[in-house]
Amino acid sequence: MRAGAFRCLAVSMTTKSVGWWSPGERMKLKSLLLRYYPPGIMLEYEKSGQLKTKSIDLLELHTSTDVNALVEEIQKAEPLITASRADQVKLLIQRLQNKLGQYSNHKFYLFKVLRAHILPLTNVALNKSGSCFITGSYDRTCKLWDTASGEELHTLEGHRNVVYAIAFNNPYGDKIATGSFDKTCKLWSVETGNCYHTFRGHTAEIVCLSFNPQSTLVATGSMDTTAKLWDIQNGEEVFTLTGHSAEIISLSFNTSGNRIITGSFDHTVTVWGADTGRKVYTLIGHCAEISSALFSWDCSLILTGSMDKTCMVSSRNIFAL
Numbered sequence: 336m337r338a339g340a341f342r343c344l345a346v347s348m349t350t351k352s353v354g355w356w357s358p359g360e361r362m363k364l365k366s367l368l369l370r371y372y373p374p375g376i377m378l379e380y381e382k383s384g385q386l387k388t389k390s391i392d393l394l395e396l397h398t399s400t401d402v403n404a405l406v407e408e409i410q411k412a413e414p415l416i417t418a419s420r421a422d423q424v425k426l427l428i429q430r431l432q433n434k435l436g437q438y439s440n441h442k443f444y445l446f447k448v449l450r451a452h453i454l455p456l457t458n459v460a461l462n463k464s465g466s467c468f469i470t471g472s473y474d475r476t477c478k479l480w481d482t483a484s485g486e487e488l489h490t491l492e493g494h495r496n497v498v499y500a501i502a503f504n505n506p507y508g509d510k511i512a513t514g515s516f517d518k519t520c521k522l523w524s525v526e527t528g529n530c531y532h533t534f535r536g537h538t539a540e541i542v543c544l545s546f547n548p549q550s551t552l553v554a555t556g557s558m559d560t561t562a563k564l565w566d567i568q569n570g571e572e573v574f575t576l577t578g579h580s581a582e583i584i585s586l587s588f589n590t591s592g593n594r595i596i597t598g599s600f601d602h603t604v605t606v607w608g609a610d611t612g613r614k615v616y617t618l619i620g621h622c623a624e625i626s627s628a629l630f631s632w633d634c635s636l637i638l639t640g641s642m643d644k645t646c647m648v649s650s651r652n653i654f655a656l
């Protein structure tokens with residue numbers, strides 16, 4: 336199990352050149368990863384010596400779905416899934432069905448109340464499996480908690496002002512990012528609570544942040560009207576996204592991690608290339624500050640909320656991704 340979210344079955348194969356890769360390229364499927372939510376299967380494969388991932392989304396999966404028919408459809412659409420791997424795919428889908436069945440009649444009730452901080456909380460976030468969660472506070476700290484026991488695992492100290500934005504690097508869940516009014520973002524180890532890096536460069540408060548799905552980058556949005564992408568491995572700035580004329584209050588990566596959107600108090604949302612730092616498209620239409628912006632799971636839609644009391648849905652047919 337990877338970070339409590341994926342179940343891995345190792346496979347190895349070489350495919351022929353079909354469809355979405357260039358002739359002559361050798362494709363080697365390395366592993367199949369089970370994604371419980373949203374339901375799907377992730378493929379890790381090697382292409383031209385580089386490890387890549389792609390997803391098979393199973394958003395319409397139900398406990399009554401005909402697994403054999405579904406696997407046949409997957410094989411027709413995905414060249415990496417050959418007949419020899421059909422049984423493995425069936426097993427993964429059956430596990431997904433079992434998981435879906437466990438929660439069909441789930442009811443929520445109050446489990447614990449934690450007196451977490453000495454000052455008000457700003458944000459909370461769960462890891463992918465829900466085994467632990469984090470809280471950020473005006474007391475300048477972030478705390479890591481064990482969900483089942485309510486035990487405090489670590490207090491992440493070092494910021495000099497309010498810890499406002501927090502996130503796990505889901506689905507892996509082994510790192511935490513914290514963004515603060517002290518204009519810095521810090522990267523922490525979940526296991527030890529130690530700080531890997533302090534990202535410095537913003538000239539105003541950091542109010543939003545997000546990891547890319549591959550957990551190689553963390554993006555920060557600031558009141559200084561810019562967003563920045565940071566390399567998790569070396570702690571260095573990769574790109575600064577400039578173009579907004581007011582605070583960036585929301586940002587989000589798409590599922591593949593090649594695009595990022597920023598929502599601003601300048602009433603616009605901008606789509607950026609995460610691998611280039613360049614503006615791809617600007618969504619215009621709201622007549623007040625943007626409060627939230629995010630991609631749909633299949634990246635075909637962008638949903639935006641605004642202080643103008645409206646929500647807008649933009650289709651991929653409108654913005655060129």
